[in-house]
Amino acid sequence: MFEHQMSAVVAAGTVAARIDAYARLENSACAARLAAMADMLAAAHAEDGSADRERWRFDNWSAVCAHIGAAQAITSGTASGLLMDAVALAERLPKVRALFAAGVLSYRVVHRICMRTALVKDPGALRAVDVGLAAEFASAGAMSQEQQDTAIDALVLLHDPYAVRRSESAARSHRVDVCVEGGSGTAYLNATLSATDAQAVDERADALARTVCEHDPRPLQVRRAAAMGAMGFGWDRLPCLCEREDCGAASTPAGGGVVIYVVADPEAVGAGGPAPGPESVPPGPEPEPPGPEPESAAAPGVGELAAQRRALVTAPKPVLAKPWYLHTWAELVAAYAADRGEFSPAGPGLVLGGPMLPAAVVAQLALHARIRRIAHPGEAPPEPRYRPSRALAAFVRCRDGTCRFPGCSRPVADIDHTVPYPYGPTAASNLICLCREHHLCKTFWPGWSSRQFPDGTVQWTAPDKRVHTTYPRSRLLFPRLCAPTAVVTARVPVKTTAGLRMPRREQTRAQARRRRIDDERRANTAWVEQYLRDCVPPI
Incomplete structure (x- = not known):
């Protein structure tokens, strides 16, 4: 498939020619990747029972996006965007797809074309737009994004004025x-x-x-x-x-x-006293004292965390005692090299489902936070109930941080038993965090299975039998939370959904998409009528 592009790479006589050849090879590979995604969706629609699954909350589209996300280590949302473009190329824009496969167009350009032609409904108008776009972009040369949008919109306006993407910006102006x-x-x-x-x-x-x-x-x-x-x-x-x-x-x-949940070390939250407010959760038992660090005369000092916290809200100290232009170059270099800053005496914190926070920011937050200590369950026996206790649930949430499905980084919605209860116990080694979408995937969709280890590592097996491994988010910053918990024994049952019911959609994803297109076309009516009136020359 890529023989022509590879030959161009080998035959390239200059660095610039080699860069161009590699770019075309990259474009062709991206086109093939999107074509494979469209094939995966078509295969899902061809399976028995797929029509009924179109009304499932976790439908065929969701299942394909989950599989793509796991295979490429990308989120399901990113996979959905790629799949939208893949379907548009396969079903709506064959001429543009051919240019993309030949390496002429980059994915950035293809994405703009797919997005800005999404409202075209008439097959004849769509064919004319596809032919015009292929001719325009095959020899257009370099264009900015604004120029690309102008070229696409001009063709859409010519063949289907109601399909111009303009109401989108008006609806989102606030x-x-x-x-x-x-x-x-x-x-x-x-x-x-x-x-x-x-x-x-x-x-x-x-x-x-x-x-x-x-x-x-x-x-x-x-x-x-x-x-x-x-x-x-x-x-x-x-x-x-x-x-x-x-x-x-x-x-x-x-x-x-x-409430904002923050996981932090005891050293960081100890800089401020606890009080009601956003919750800061220091994990685990007290840390062991650190070993001696290698001596280095050039190493910056370790400052006091409370002073670093106060420095966040106070005016910075001037580096120079007099205006910079009154210094010699050597004096300026010496002045700026004199204060090299300080290392934080505590590690950073982590917002559950969010970003990392420096220790000084955590210490400032702790001044007005409710502090709860997270206890590592160790070798504690399983709990004799379906729902985990508050302490166990807090530990699992802090250990995992986000959804544990491969490629997913959504905030936690559910705590799920890896081996379904009562076959698997309510214990840390059998509990993981999942978002609602991937909880439904694990429970209802055939072909997905998972295996959990005492340190929180989870191995997922996809419907194509490929294995994907995910690790707790706390593994790097708070490794104590990933210390092995009690090994559990469980009898893995045959996957069944007897007695369970998948939540259903009121309308299929395709019906919802058609309604959004009709609404946006309808919103263009007044603008199109005025445009057509302006096109009539005065008598």
């Missing part, structure tokens, strides 16, 4: 996006609101920022940022960080309806 920066403990909030809602948020943030006492070390803008979190927790005031015994402001906020 939105809130939260982008988490991994490892720094910081997130970015971008929001587009109505003018009245924005004014209310602005005044509420200002009011909450002024509920602390005059000794709080944070400037107003930092307190306004903290007020956004207070709104999220449902607090009616902001915790004061002055740490004075005679603080005139309330030291702890009223309890809200939102």
Whole structure:
């Protein structure tokens, strides 16, 4: 299949030619990968009983996405997006698919084409758009994303004006996006609101920022940022960080309806006293004292965690005692090299289902958090019930962190018995965390099976008999949570769903997709009518 591209790679006489040849080979391989995904979906639809499974909550599409996600170590959501493009190429855009398979188009361009032609319904218009796009992009040269969208929309407008993707942006003009920066403990909030809602948020943030006492070390803008979190927790005031015994402001906020679970070492949460608020969960028994570290004159010092926590909210100390232009180059280099920072004396924490937090951020959080110690079950015997106790459930959630299905990183929804109860006991070595979708997959879909080990490792066997291994998320930061628990004995039953019922959809996924397309086309009506009127020349 790739003989032509490989020959081009071998025959490339320059580095630039080799780069181009490899790019075409990569495009062809991506096209073949998407074609295989479309074939997998077609095979699922051809199996007996597939029509009934289309109304299952975990339907044929979900099953194929789960299989693709496990095979490629990607999330089911990412697999679903790839499968959407694969189906569009296989069923709607044969000319574009041929260019993609030949290596002429990259997946980035193909994705834009599939997305922006999704509303075209008439077969004749779709064929004309496919032919026009193939001709346009086969020799278009380099184009920016904006130029690509313009070219695609121009062809769609020519053949089916109601299918132009324009109402999408209007419907989503008001939105809130939260982008988490991994490892720094910081997130970015971008929001587009109505003018009245924005004014209310602005005044509420200002009011909450002024509920602390005059000794709080944070400037107003930092307190306004903290007020956004207070709104999220449902607090009616902001915790004061002055740490004075005679603080005139309330030291702890009223309890809200939102709880954030953070797993952290005892050294980190020990920097602040426990109080009601978001829950911080230190794992396991007290750690063993660390061994001696190798001596190094150049190694940065290990600072005091409480001081590092306070440094997060206070103004930074100036590096230079006078303006930089009054220093010589040697003085500048020496000044900036003098303070090399400090290592944290405690390890980072982990938001369950979320990002990693530096120890100083965890220590600041612990000032107003409810702290619960997680006990490792060790060799404790199984619990004599179906639902695990609160302590056992907390341990399993902190050990696993996210869904344990291969390729999935969703937050935990259910704690599931690997070997179904009562064949398998309610014990740490037989319990894993799953999201609801993959819980349904494991329970109902034929061909999937799993095997759990005492350290929390799980081996999944897919319907094609390939084995995928997943590990607890705490394995790197909190290895104590992955210490082996009591080995359990269980009789693995033949997989059966007798007495169980898969939740069903009110309409199939295909019906829902057709309705969304019709709604978006209908939303374009006024715009299209005005466009057609503008196209009529004045008399």
